[in-house]
Amino acid sequence: MTDGITLDSRGAESVRSTADEVVAAVATVIDGKDDVIRSAFAVMLAGGHLLIEDVPGVGKTMLAKALARATGGTISRIQFTPDLLPSDVTGASVFDQSSARFEFKPGAVFANVVIGDEINRASPKTQAALLECMEEGQVTVDGSTWPLPDPFLVVATQNPVDMEGTYVLPEAQRDRFMARISMGYPDEQAERAMLRSHGRLDPIDRLQPVLSTGALASLAAQARDVYVSPAVETYVLRIVGATRGHAEVRLGASPRASLQLLRAAKATALIDGRDFVLPDDIDALAVDVLAHRLVLRRTGVDAREGQVVAATRIVRQVVSSTPVPLQ
Structure with missing residues (x-):
């Protein structure tokens, strides 16, 4: 695993080698989708957020999990449903009887990579709870502000086919996503490889980090320059x-x-x-x-x-x- 200090001293060509390692690592989980993986990694380096819109079962959630594992980050998954509350996403102040005061309990959004599965199935109020998180990199509850981890990436998924019981993302929410991509079905060779590798063991369990979060932050800084x-x-x-x-x-x-x-x-x-x-x-x-x-x-x-x-x-x-x- 590469650390941030080493990366800072490297040139752009060495960064390409590191990026290739990340793509190759994620490709052991997502077969035949190197271009999609590279796009997702670019969004992460650029400090943006990603919307993946595709049919079920093509690896949307798996891509986010593998990217988080390869870059050494923490991961959190939120299954968006109509009864999901904003506090389930951001966290809430809870009264602690032992200390006789309110304490903040962080919500699921406090992770380096946050997967929002089927984001369009949550109510607009809950969808809006992500707005400040995505734009400001922080959460404000009861007048107090807590910073989110750095790096911070929201990978939201939605199914473009089954629209029953969904809430279409408003323009303001869509504008927060740097990019929208589709996974697409794998070709026969890639799907055959998936059958052989995924049938024995979950490949996520074998995936080792290629970068640390510090190294990722260094790469992101280089991207800005x-x-x-x-x-x-x-x-x-x-x-x-x-x-x-x-x-x-x-x-x-x-x-x-x-x-x-x-x-x-x-x-x-x-x-x-x-x-x-x-x-x-x-x-x-x-x-x-x-x-x-x-x-x-x-x-x-x-x-x-x-x-x-x-x-x-x-x-x-x-x-x-x-x-x-x-x-």
Whole structure:
């Protein structure tokens, strides 16, 4: 396992080797999904949060668990249900009779990686309890504030097919997620490997940490220092701005989207062994970072599934029609 002091003295190429080790470790649990693993790790390095939207049984929760184990962090899982209370997420003040005073009992959100399974099945009030946690990295209860662990990553999952008994995530909540990704079904070879490896033993039990949380914090700091040219900054602004003026879009990507797209691009560049961002990084991340933030002019439950596809198409149109800057 690599410590933070060693990582600080390494160059970008060595960081790529470390990132490859993390991806390889998680890939022993999630077969055939290296691109998805790399995207999730980039979001973690960028200090963002991840929304995984896919059908049941494709490894959404397993990905989050494996990522936490590989990076040496603590993990907490919250099963979101209609009767889940905000205090179950954040914690609550409980009266201690022995000391005759109220003491704060931390909730499930106090972990390095928090898995919010089926987040759209909780009430809006409980969903909102995550807002301060995700944005500020802290919890405020009864006027007192407690910091959350660093690093801190929320990996929320939701099923895009079964909508009965769910509460659609509001725009403000979706905007807190740096990226939305889908796992997709594995190919036959990867699924065969899963049958052979998972049939004997849970591979999570064999997964050893590749990084410490200190090393991860060092990597995150290096990601923030990755160089972005003025031309690439302009490219980001033009892509995000184009979503706001698109004829099919009622509400385009926010300024937070611009910032998070750039942060994700910096982390991706570092993972790829570079200390500078390329326009290709922006192109590769645009759909994951922007599409879930768009509010289209269509309405209705049936249209909602179509909106995911439509939003993806719109972002791709915007990217393809925006001139690529010459470095």
